[in-house]
Amino acid sequence: MSAAPTGLAAATEIFDAVIIGAGMSGLYQLIRLRELGLKTRVFEAGTGVGGTWYWNRYPGCRFDSESYSYGYSFDKDLLKEWNWTEHFAPQPETERYLNLVADKYDLRRDIRFGARVKAATWDDANGTWTVELEDGSRHRSRYLVTAIGVLSTPTMPGFPGIDDFLGQSFHTGLWPKEEVDFAGKRVAVxxxxxxxxxxxxxxxxxxxxxxxxxxxxxxxxxxxxxxxxxxxxxxxxxxxxxxxxxxxxxxxxxxxxxxxxxxxxxxxxxxxxxxxxxxxxxxxxxxxxxxxxxxxxxxxxxxxxxxxxxxxxxxxxxxxxxxxxxxxxxxxxxxxxxxxxxxxxxxxxxxxxxxxxxxxxxxxxxxxxxxxxxxxxxxxxxxxATGFDALRGAFDRIEFRGRDGVTLKEMWKDGATSLVGMLQDGFPNLFTLLGPHNALGNIPRSIEFNVEWVTALLRHMQRNGMTRAEAGPEAVAKWMDHVMDVARGQLSMEVDSWMTGVNINVAGKQKRIVARYTGSAPVYRSWANEIAERGYAGVLLN
Incomplete structure (x- = not known):
């Protein structure tokens, strides 16, 4: 594995890996990529770390997983150091927790804040991704990891006149840092x-x-x-x-x-x-x-x-x-x-x-x-409080263009596909943490598994002199057959919700699809682990 792509002076910066997002998955992936010796940059649209727990500051925002089952498990010292004050921690506490992690591992030096990714384009000749930010800057990397979250793209209703309102208005997923006072006010939710x-x-x-x-x-x-x-x-x-x-x-x-x-x-x-x-x-x-x-x-x-x-x-x-x-x-x-x-x-x-x-x-x-x-x-x-364009929404807002100029949005127009939710056919070296068909549930537990799986794959590539990884079409088809099989008979698949890709606030998203993995997390992990144990069978490596 080369230290960094060369001959690409047109790009402002060149990295081994780029991570999109500095939430819980982005922070952990950065820690692990550093351990592989990869020069890594994280691009984060916000001004601080935390992802979900940075943006969602609305009143009452808190865990619905028990706090002590939600935090990172990989650092025994962190577990000894941190005190949860409630069984279901409120947002400010969780944001403080993730800032502590960023401080402990000195993560901010590799994070660029206020940096929203606009597009990412694969260059097959050079084997690199060009990542373009909304400010027009362009950056090259061998590997691209999406840590963009499941519920990170707020949706507004299509009511006319939204911009006409003269009072204060907020989406819960884009809540201001300043305190909002409701005392004596007439409020609509x-x-x-x-x-x-x-x-x-x-x-x-x-x-x-x-x-x-x-x-x-x-x-x-x-x-x-x-x-x-x-x-x-x-x-x-x-x-x-x-x-x-x-x-x-x-x-x-x-x-x-x-x-x-x-x-x-x-x-x-x-x-x-x-x-x-x-x-x-x-x-x-x-x-x-x-x-x-x-x-x-x-x-x-x-x-x-x-x-x-x-x-x-x-x-x-x-x-x-x-x-x-x-x-x-x-x-x-x-x-x-x-x-x-x-x-x-x-x-x-x-x-x-x-x-x-x-x-x-x-x-x-x-x-x-x-x-x-x-x-x-x-x-x-x-x-x-009109929700999110879940799972796919954050992907759709970035133009991911893979081999032969195909965009991820085009490829997913009839429903997303993947290999264990983390690799795509036609998009080399794109690793999607918490993408469609990941096992969700208590999300940090999925994050740790997925980050470790991606890290192990990259370590395998380093040891064997490989620089490209891509989901093979046959492996994708086999995985998607399994995804569809476990979804059959689930009553949730009959219901309009973000979990079935139906959100009436989002134009063009009326077709019900299997947007997530509905089987058990242990079975999901067994599929992913078997791929790794068989030398990443089904993954095209070179």
Whole structure:
């Protein structure tokens, strides 16, 4: 492996590797590439590290994975040094954590901030990528790693007049660093997905009037967060090995995994008691630790949905509002479940109003607020909790052009393809951390595996004098057959969501696809590890 491409003076800088993004995956990949001796540059659009935890500063933003299962596991000293203060850490704490990592490893010297990548073009003759930034500068590298995140491309609704509003307005995924004061203000929140739920329950505490505009309700479950004291943190430290081992064994890398029983294997009384237990426990247990057939058997899913609907009706005083908050177009868990803290009780407050935008459509944003089909509203602040162009969105906003001038967007027009989510056919030396068809779930656990897999591949290439790696078409076809096979029978595949590539806020994204890997994380890892163990069978190396 050459130290750096030569004969390319037209580029402003030349590197062995370029990483796009300085979030959790970009930081870890930088640490590992340094260990290989590769001259590496990270381009980060923001002014600081953190990725998701840099951009998403909205009120109430926090983990839905237990903090001690979320942080990096690779550094034993870091595990000893860092104290989590809550079972589900808030955004400011996570951002501080990632800044500590950047400081400890002196990562900023290899990161260029305020650098948004516009395009990346493969030069087959020279075996290099040319990376062009929005400022017009161009940079060359042998290897290109995308660490651009799963939910990193915010989408705005297509309402006319958005720029006319004279008050303050924010997207949850592009929240300002300055504190936003809601006290005494008239506030609108548009959207009730995960970020909307977290925002609503916080804004409702101080706003004079909060109006929630809901298009599609989501099934939500209690977070049951709590503080972690010094003594409990010390006890958690003694269990870190077991915690991370548990994450390796479970279906989606959470501390929770499906119960081995089917829903109707037990009596109605036992079933009710089990669901009550899950509803009272911390975290995602009620979603990913439920009966094993809950996400594949329609009758089983209806039983759990009935239980959660009952809970919503108990918590919301107005029966009409409760019915509006209960999803009718998808079953519990077939979309990612937002975890909440007294979210449903918010709608019992006199300062909170819920508007069903399917019955009363938003027609336009006005200078004073917004207009629906039957009313005019005035607001001081409008918050767009309208989600993200997930998985593919960040890739689509960069023009990746591979061999023979083909763009990644063109190649993926009928649905993304990959080899274990990390390599592409026709795009040599492009490594996609958290790309389509990665095992997601508790994402940092996927990040560490993927970074280690890419690093091991590059180490193999170094040792064997190779400079190019590309997914072979037959291996891609075999992997995609497996991706499709494990998706069959999943109730989530029938539902419009970012997990199936359907987001009605994004023009041209109406076709439902298998946008993610729906099998278990252990099976995903076994596929990737087998490729490596067989000398990277299916990967074209030279």
């Amino acid at each position: 548009i959207g009730t997905g995960a970020s909307g739920v977290q925002t609503i329950q916080e804004v409702a505490k101080t706003a004079a009037q909060l109006t929630v505009f809901q298009r599609t309700p989501n099934w939500c479950a209690p977070l049951h967060n709590g503080k972690i004291g010094a003594e409990e943190m010390e006890e958690i430290r003694t269990r870190y090995d077991a915690i991370f081992q548990r994450c390796q064994e479970t279906f989606s890398c959470f501390l929770h995994t499906p119960d081995p029983r089917n829903t109707f294997d037990v009596s109605a009384e036992e079933r009710e008691a089990f669901l009550e237990q899950l509803y009272s426990e911390r975290g995602f247990g009620i979603w990913v630790g439920n009966f094993k057939d809950m996400l594949t058997d329609r009758a089983a899913n209806e039983e759990v949905s009935r239980f959660v609907a009952k809970k919503i009706r108990q918590r919301v005083k107005d029966p009409k509002i409760a019915e509006l908050l209960i999803p009718k177009n998808h079953g519990f868990g077939t979309r990612r479940v937002p975890l909440e803290t007294r979210y449903y009780e918010v709608y019992n407050q006199p300062n909170v109003t819920l508007v069903d935008t399917k019955a009363t459509t938003i027609e336009r944003i006005t200078p004073a607020g917004l207009r629906t089909s039957d009313a005019e509203y005035e607001f001081d602040i409008i918050i767009y």
